[in-house]
Amino acid sequence: MQINGILADIKKRKFSPVYLLHGEESYFIDRVSDALEHSVLNDAQKGFDQTVLYGKDSSLVNIVNAAKRYPMMSDYQVIIIKEAQDLKWKTEEELLLKYVEHLTPTTILVLAYKYGKFDKRKKLYKAIEKVGTVVESAKLYENKVGDWIVDQFREANRNIHPQAAAMMSDYLGTDLSKIANEVEKLLLNVDQQHEVTPLHVEQFIGISKDFNVFELQSALAKRNAVKCIQIVDYFAANPKSNPLPLVIGNLGSYFTKILKYHYLPDKSQQSAARALGVHAFFVKEYELAARNFNRRKTFDVIHELCDYDLKTKGLSVGPFTSNADLLRELIFKILN
Known part of the structure; x- marks a missing residue:
């Protein structure tokens, strides 16, 4: 049951x-x-x-x-x-x-x-x-958390914007008890007549709507170097809120989906959304990312992410290299 x-x-x-x-x-x-x-x-x-x-x-x-x-x-x-x-x-x-x-x-x-x-x-x-x-009671896969958040609001006869659900998913991970507490907080604080937006998530949960992993992914998809640098600087100033292993993990998942998009036989919005496990709202962004990162470059980015994941664990990195420096290097290599 x-x-x-x-x-x-x-x-x-x-x-x-x-x-x-x-x-x-x-x-x-x-x-x-x-x-x-x-x-x-x-x-x-x-x-x-x-x-x-x-x-x-x-x-x-x-x-x-x-x-x-x-x-x-x-x-x-x-x-x-x-x-x-x-x-x-x-x-x-x-x-x-x-x-x-x-x-x-x-x-x-x-x-x-x-x-x-x-x-x-x-x-x-x-x-x-x-x-x-x-x-x-099975663990919820990372790519299903966003849908689960949307379902919690639907059960309460409320709506949440897909971007707001994605922000929560990226920031809160797969800890459903923690997510449920934050969902309850939003249900109590946002007027019943209003859709829950990224601004509400920033206001009541404390996730910046402009400087988070979700926005970093979006900036990379557009190859917006200025925005990427701003977000990385924010992460460097707030390392506890944006730990490097979590950032790299999210980027790994993101670029894996971009690679998957490249090989989809049917790239229509609904079909692509099902195949990628994302809301249809985000398919246009993956289409843009695939144009800006061809197959070869996407493979290279995933390789770099694996390499920097090892570096966060202390492998192949100098003793005085900070996580902020590692992230700056990584983003530079992704964009170039």
Whole structure:
């Protein structure tokens, strides 16, 4: 099931007797776990019928014994195991399997297994999948973050300009919990009737609308040397906000898409947008970049980016070369 479908069922009070929430992305695990923690019981009932435990401080023996009890003040007993990956699975897993095969119908057991996948080959996994709800929370690929941000605004019946979503994606990376907090900040501070713009992102999140990686990419696409220098100087003055490895990583992704654009058999706007994994709004920029950086030059730029990525790690660089100097050198080589 999709996360939104599960959350909708919880809101409708359609509960599973056991939830296995696992995967490398903790954000979706937390959303489902928090929804169950805050929605099933009211505050008065929680004192009697809700238990929140942590894996490293618990045992499956105690958890199973608790799960077999019946609620005292409500229709359900809720048991939430946070950091369930820290439980002693190898030695005690069989106990939980036996419980899942003979569930207590009034217990809702939530296993929040973070930072890794639960072994799908295990009997326990298959048993939970058969009678409960399993959520695999996968990491969101970098090129999907922008779309995810747009979707968060759409779910709130709000709009965000593609450029503003791209700014957030480039600056905030793939940490969905962090991004969700910034989305909430924008939803609270921008009037409901207005589209969220790059100016709002600068105002409420602190990402400069004129001096960011997104604008550097745009300046490079146009071969606007003056703008590139201005942005690099801003980065040099604000190194914590614009770390060189992050800048190089974003440029690497950008020029890889330019190279991909060169080889697209169908360069129409919608087709190119799908192939590149970008909003259709940005296709014209990739078309311009491809004109200004032919295939050979794009290959050379990607090679330079790989070389300078190594230099940021201390390889093939002098001991007194600063990150600002490395970025200036890199941009000069890209433009020339």
